[in-house]
Amino acid sequence: MNIPFVDLQIEYRTIKKDVNTAITKVLARSDFVLGQAVQEFEDAFACYCQAAFAVGVDSGFSALELILRAYGIGYGDEVITAANTFVATALAISTCGAKPVFVDIDPDTYNLNPDLLEAAITPATRAIIPVHLYGQPADMDPILAIARQYGLKVIEDACQAHGARYKERRVGGLGDAAAFSFYPSKNLGAFGDGGMIVTNDADIADQAKLLRNLGQRVKYEHQLKGYNHRLDTLQAAILSTKLPYLDERNVLRYQSAATYDRLLRGLPVCTPKIAEWAESVFHLYVIRVQDRDGLQAHLNEAGIATGIHYPVPIHLQPAFQELEHKRGDFPVTEQYSEEILSLPMFPELGIQRVSYVVDAIKAFTARTTIREHQSDYIKEQANVVSN
Numbered sequence: 367m368n369i370p371f372v373d374l375q376i377e378y379r380t381i382k383k384d385v386n387t388a389i390t391k392v393l394a395r396s397d398f399v400l401g402q403a404v405q406e407f408e409d410a411f412a413c414y415c416q417a418a419f420a421v422g423v424d425s426g427f428s429a430l431e432l433i434l435r436a437y438g439i440g441y442g443d444e445v446i447t448a449a450n451t452f453v454a455t456a457l458a459i460s461t462c463g464a465k466p467v468f469v470d471i472d473p474d475t476y477n478l479n480p481d482l483l484e485a486a487i488t489p490a491t492r493a494i495i496p497v498h499l500y501g502q503p504a505d506m507d508p509i510l511a512i513a514r515q516y517g518l519k520v521i522e523d524a525c526q527a528h529g530a531r532y533k534e535r536r537v538g539g540l541g542d543a544a545a546f547s548f549y550p551s552k553n554l555g556a557f558g559d560g561g562m563i564v565t566n567d568a569d570i571a572d573q574a575k576l577l578r579n580l581g582q583r584v585k586y587e588h589q590l591k592g593y594n595h596r597l598d599t600l601q602a603a604i605l606s607t608k609l610p611y612l613d614e615r616n617v618l619r620y621q622s623a624a625t626y627d628r629l630l631r632g633l634p635v636c637t638p639k640i641a642e643w644a645e646s647v648f649h650l651y652v653i654r655v656q657d658r659d660g661l662q663a664h665l666n667e668a669g670i671a672t673g674i675h676y677p678v679p680i681h682l683q684p685a686f687q688e689l690e691h692k693r694g695d696f697p698v699t700e701q702y703s704e705e706i707l708s709l710p711m712f713p714e715l716g717i718q719r720v721s722y723v724v725d726a727i728k729a730f731t732a733r734t735t736i737r738e739h740q741s742d743y744i745k746e747q748a749n750v751v752s753n
């Protein structure tokens with residue numbers, strides 16, 4: 367059996383008719399830029415997130431960048447985020463001219479550790495970007511409390527968490543503004559790039575609309591120096607077709623995660639810990655193991671594709687060398703980067719594929735256990751000899 371890390375083709379085959387109809391409608395209208403489908407999808411997505419406003423943009427990266435710009439964050443400012451995140455979170459901050467300041471992750475949830483947050487705040491801090499990594503919401507209440515105390519904005523990076531809930535509320539409306547990505551492999555994915563800004567703040571929604579579209583409300587009247595970061599109308603139409611299936615597809619992910627949890631019990635593998643106040647949408651199913659590279663190679667030989675999210679922490683990347691970080695600055699993130707392994711995860715994965723993956727993991731861990739026993743045996747023999 368060959369198991370891909372994600373499979374986008376199965377979903378397309380099942381929704382092909384609906385998608386083709388949606389595309390044909392856009393083609394017939396030919397309102398390709400900021401057309402009717404963009405507004406329709408924005409309304410539907412804001413409603414889905416239980417938030418007031420949604421502004422469609424061309425990627426998750428642009429969503430983060432335009433939120434920061436809408437708040438006027440730039441040179442001389444600092445923005446705090448989690449040390450373990452996708453590079454785009456940090457790049458959005460540096461693109462605006464601001465300095466990314468990292469906070470190590472909580473050892474259980476792998477999300478920004480609120481206990482370490484206050485120590486990272488300086489007079490230059492303007493905002494905090496908690497990341498709902500792997501689909502699990504960050505612990506928002508303590509983060510929001512600290513942010514209010516210091517007058518900081520809280521921007522959710524919800525690019526991996528479409529539909530996740532924190533204390534029964536959807537992510538996206540928990541902070542001041544939120545960024546979503548519709549990169550094809552995300553829980554809600556376009557047929558190309560796409561993103562969304564979600565907020566309850568009318569001024570930020572208005573600023574974001576100006577910024578994504580050359581600073582104009584009315585054609586050729588420019589209120590400010592904007593950009594071209596609009597959500598494509600065809601992508602919006604496709605996303606509207608897919609949105610009604612998001613919840614049931616997240617449930618399927620959850621079921622696969624529960625099966626992984628159950629079948630991996632008792633093996634020398636650390637499975638994801640979901641906080642009692644969190645409802646994860648399992649964008650990724652990430653385990654930790656001692657010989658990660660060995661297990662990955664073993665699974666690869668068995669036809670099972672895996673991923674590492676992320677193998678090199680951002681503070682150790684050459685691209686961010688000006689921050690002058692060194693190994694040891696964020697010990698949990700660094701340790702985990704050598705132990706984490708993302709197993710195949712997509713809605714159609716199913717119990718049989720999950721069992722196959724777990725059997726392959728069992729075969730590998732059985733081998734390592736034998737090796738350990740052997741060395742114990744050798745030690746025992748040595749003791750017998752020396753005594």
Ligand SMILES: *Cc1c(COP(=O)(O)O)cnc(C)c1O
Pocket residue numbers: 424425426427428451452454455497523525526546547548549559560561
């Ligand atoms: C995917 C992702 C982004 C960026 O989204 P793009 O649409 O690829 O630009 C940002 N942050 C996180 C955590 C992501 O997973």
